[in-house]
Amino acid sequence: MWTLAFFAAPFIAMAVVSLTSHDGGGGLTFANYQQFFANPSYTQALVNSLEVTLIVTVVSILLAYPFAWILAEQIPERWQRLALILAVLPFWTSYVVRSYSWLLVLAEKGVVNNTLVQLGLIAEPIQLANTRFTTVTGFVHFFVMLLTLTIFANLKQLSPSYRKAAADLGAGPVRTFLHVVLPLTFPGIMVGAFLTFVLAIGDYITPQILGGNNELLMPQLIMLQIGRRGDFPLASALSILLMAVVTVAYLASARWLKIERA
Amino acid sequence: MRGTIRLATIIYAILIYGFIFLPVVTLVLFSFQATSFPIPPFTGPSLRWYETVLADSRLTSALGNSLIVAVISSALATLLGFLSAWGFARFYIPASAVLRGLITLPLTVSYLIIGMGLLVLFNAIGIPKSLLSAGIGHVVINLPLCFAILYSQMGEHQANIERAARDLGAREWQVLTLVTAPMLWPALFASFFLSMTFSWDEFVISFLLTRFETTLPVEIWNLLRSGLNPKTNAVGSLVFLVSIVFVLLFELTLFRKQRR
Known part of the structure; x- marks a missing residue:
């Protein structure tokens, strides 16, 4: 019951605060929500957030699936554990540090630019830091590891007899994959995608460090309201909107998420 | 044909490993940089930035704080998690599934929003920002x-052993401390170390609440405000090292459990 106290109470407090107004005028209003929808730069933050999150989710899955498949099916059994631990090792660097590392890699004179210039592929360093590209890269890096884990677990759970059955019925490896393995791991992919979506859309650190202030995402907007303006009511309203988006995403994918539980 | 596929998978795997390790390797490598910019060319190896870090009292005290918060909050989370899991597993509780869902709900909510909610709440009831409030957040x-x-590890056969202990005259708290807890110790350690790892890494909540x-x-x-700096690399590498130790402990406890 302790959780309820410390978890539910903040939400109720937040919901109430989101209805009050910043200048201390009494009464409950929806002014903060109106303010959000009336201000294009605020709604833009939500749009940015959704775009970045969707790109990240799709790219991460596309990169992670083949990788997980290689780990699960191409690598000899006894090396798999080691290969997997290695693949998710950087997962355990702290969030802040990981983002900073990407900044190093993509900085104007950083490793990537340096290498490209040395190879003569580009004449001048390109601006990589503080763009959406960097934010996406940072996110994808994290979620490729996460998704590799979930998809790997999924592939390992598949009973080999499915594959044998498909082969017995005359399907080649490609058809087996497309018609048997892929559909069977689909629920796992959806769970991973949902996890990615939820974690990415609520993250402040990665966009703040890597994206800079050129393009605001929702969590940055929330922090801005707290940090610079001390506007808790608006920040609460924004948080609640963000939660609403996550809830909608959950409901939209619940159909597939449920299959997994069954 | 088979050969090409084989080659393609190997290349792909190497590329992904490269992508995954690129930032970490860069981080650690340039923490040994001898000059003051963590960008190529590499001028080290040198330990001067590690010396700077260890001489920085703000960083070392923050390190101490982090460890204290991590240990205490993880111990508390494990204890409370243990008690509530035990309650749910052993007693009949109305609407148990719903309540269990509610307990695990915070897993799906962004840390930012949890931190935000706690901040608003603490403001309202007058708890000042401190390490304590960050600890509560963790x-x-x-x-x-x-x-x-812990809940997933509590099975029927343990309930039978508990019943046996009770029949033999053990009191409820004796059952809990002398029977249930020792049976679950690998899971207890696993939750403790996993919590340590998360608390150790956690940023947003600490940022808002301290x-x-x-x-x-x-x-x-x-530190990041000062831009790219090998000192940050050095701290980052140290933090990474500590996390790896936590993870290894976690893996080891889990591994031992599997072998039994």
């Missing part, structure tokens, strides 16, 4: 995890 995020791990005394991730965040 318990909030880790409790669901501990609960989920003021002057703070934890290491927040202090590193402050």
Whole structure:
């Protein structure tokens, strides 16, 4: 019951605060929500957030699936554990540090630019830091590891007899994959995608460090309201909107998420 | 044909490994940089930035704070998770599934929003920003995890042993401390170390809920304002090392459990 106290109470407090107004005028209003929808730069933050999150989710899955498949099916059994631990090792660097590392890699004179210039592929360093590209890269890096884990677990759970059955019925490896393995791991992919979506859309650190202030995402907007303006009511309203988006995403994918539980 | 596929998969795997390790390798390599910019060319190896870090009292005290918060909040989260999991597993509780869902709900909510909610709440009831409030925040995020791990480990055969202990005259608290807890110790350790790892890394909640005394991730965040700096690399590498130790402990306890 302790959780309820410390978890539910903040939400109720937040919901109430989101209805009050910043200048201390009494009464409950929806002014903060109106303010959000009336201000294009605020709604833009939500749009940015959704775009970045969707790109990240799709790219991460596309990169992670083949990788997980290689780990699960191409690598000899006894090396798999080691290969997997290695693949998710950087997962355990702290969030802040990981983002900073990407900044190093993509900085104007950083490793990537340096290498490209040395190879003569580009004449001048390109601006990589503080763009959406960097934010996406940072996110994808994290979620490729996460998704590799979930998809790997999924592939390992598949009973080999499915594959044998498909082969017995005359399907080649490609058809087996497309018609048997892929559909069977689909629920796992959806769970991973949902996890990615939820974690990415609520993250402040990665966009703040890597994206800079050129393009605001929702969590940055929330922090801005707290940090610079001390506007808790608006920040609460924004948080609640963000939660609403996550809830909608959950409901939209619940159909597939449920299959997994069954 | 088979050969090409084989080659393609190998190349792909190497590329992904490269992508995954690129930032970490860069981080660690340039923490040994001898000059003051962590960008190529590499001028080290040198330990001067590690010396700077260890001489920086803000960083070392933040490190201490981080460890204290991590140990205490994880111990508390594990204890509370254990008690609630035990309650759910052993007693009839109305609407048990719904309540269990509620306990694990915080897992799906962004840390930012949890931190935000706690900040608003603490403001309203007048708890000042401090390491204590950040610690409470860490318990909030880790409790669901501990609960989920421990609940999944409590089975029927343990209930039978508990019943036997009770028949032999053990009191409820004796059953809990002398029978249930020892049987679950691998799971307890696993939740503890996993919580440690998360608390150790956690930034947003600490950032929102502490003021002057703070934890290491927040202090590193402050360092970032000075731009790219090998000192940050050095701290980052140290933090990474500690996380790896936590993870190894976690893996080891889990591994031992599997072998039994």
